[in-house]
Amino acid sequence: MNKALWATISSLLLLTGCATDAEHTTDLGSTGHVHNVATNGSEMWAGTHEGLYQWEDDSASWRRLGPSFDVMGLSYHDGTFWASGHPGSELDSPDPIGLIRSGDGATTWEAHALSGEVDFHMLDVSESSMVGVAANYGAIVRSVDGGANWETFDVPPLTDFALNPQNPQQLLIATGEGLLLSDDLGESFTELDVPAGITTVDWSDTAVVIGSTSEVFTSPSPTGPFTVLDHTFSDIGAIAASGDVIVVLDAGEVVFSVDQGQQFLAN
Numbered sequence: 001m002n003k004a005l006w007a008t009i010s011s012l013l014l015l016t017g018c019a020t021d022a023e024h025t026t027d028l029g030s031t032g033h034v035h036n037v038a039t040n041g042s043e044m045w046a047g048t049h050e051g052l053y054q055w056e057d058d059s060a061s062w063r064r065l066g067p068s069f070d071v072m073g074l075s076y077h078d079g080t081f082w083a084s085g086h087p088g089s090e091l092d093s094p095d096p097i098g099l100i101r102s103g104d105g106a107t108t109w110e111a112h113a114l115s116g117e118v119d120f121h122m123l124d125v126s127e128s129s130m131v132g133v134a135a136n137y138g139a140i141v142r143s144v145d146g147g148a149n150w151e152t153f154d155v156p157p158l159t160d161f162a163l164n165p166q167n168p169q170q171l172l173i174a175t176g177e178g179l180l181l182s183d184d185l186g187e188s189f190t191e192l193d194v195p196a197g198i199t200t201v202d203w204s205d206t207a208v209v210i211g212s213t214s215e216v217f218t219s220p221s222p223t224g225p226f227t228v229l230d231h232t233f234s235d236i237g238a239i240a241a242s243g244d245v246i247v248v249l250d251a252g253e254v255v256f257s258v259d260q261g262q263q264f265l266a267n
Contacts, residue, residue, distance in 0.1 A: 023064035028053065034237075034252055035085075035121075038076045041205075041243030044267075045106075046254055047071030047083065051090075052106050055254075055267055062267075065106035067091045073123030073132060077165065081106050084120035084132065096136060099123075099147055113147040124161060129168035129185060131161060142185060144168075153186045160238075162203040172208065172222055174201045179210060181222050194226055204241040207260075211236045216248060218261060229261040 028034050032049035039045065044055040046062065049070050053062040072085035081102040087093040091109065093100070094116030100109045118141075120132035130143040130150075140158070143150045156175055164170035171182040173189065179198050180189040197212040208222045214233050217226035218241075229246075238249040246257045248264070257264045 023051075024056075024059060024061045025053070025064075026061045028062055028254060029252060034249055034254065035070075035072055036074045036238050037240045037247045037249050037254060038074055039240045039242045039245045039247045039256075040076055041245050044240075044245070044247050044254070044256060045074070045076070045081075046249075047074035047085075050088070052081070052083070054106075055256075060267070066102070066108060069093075069097070072135070073120035075123045075125045077125045077127075079103065080125075081109075082112075082123060082125050082130075083109070084118065084123055086119070099130075099132070113143075114150070122161065124163045126163035126165050126168040129163055131163060131171065131186075133158075144185065155186055156180065156189070159199040160201050162201045162208075164203050165205055170203075170222075172201050172203055174198045174210065179222070192222060193224055195228070200236055200239045202239045202241045204243070206243060207241060209239050209241040209246055209261075211239050211248070216246070216261060218246075229257075229264075231261070231264045 034046050034048050036047040046053045051064045051068040052071050053064050056063050067090035069088040069091040070086040071083050075082040083100050085097050086095050096119035098114035098118050099112045101112045102109045118134045119136045121135040122133040124131050128146040133140050139152045141150045141152050158173045159176045160174040162172045169185050173180045176199050179192045179194045182189045198210050200211040202209045207218050207220055210217050216229045219226040234251040240247040244260050246261050248255050255264045255266050
């Protein structure tokens, strides 16, 4: 893999179409596949095979934001969307997309790094730290300078990971069995005392949220203790959290809580 990247790519990705009021759905399954979820504590998003969708309470539906493309990796940090995947018909980009970004609510996207090189299936960003699973290389990579330069690094087999949004050096890795914490962005890891079978993780501004395939646990600290939420899930695929909001991708359906997991609703 080429670890040297463009320090700045300023060209805007041209769109051959844009989202309209017709890009609403009450069934995200109609998009083909939901890959991931994200939230900022007030809005909820789902990255799908057909683009990035935002939940709208007023219409009780999902509205596509911007162009249609395959959103394989997704992260939201400090008002900016970061994504990776494949271009589709409405995004003029090499395939794979590499790392793209949007600062206007996902209306338009801009190439940032690794265009035509990397397909991130997992992605997280915290300040200048970036970590991604480059599926087409079978490697996990990191950048400490906002994507100007990247390097591979060694980690145990993982099922999910999350960066601390308030400390870009801290990284949590779910292994399918437990949870590992790094305070130096992956140079070393400490095994944490958590419930067995942890496959998903997110690190919000107020809590660490982890999940097995059927249960979700929360703690104000990665070192615990973790409290199990009173809700049983079918097959958890992804978790996102911010503030009081927890969003869970469960067997392809998006369910959410606005009260720190006391009650979950389907949309």
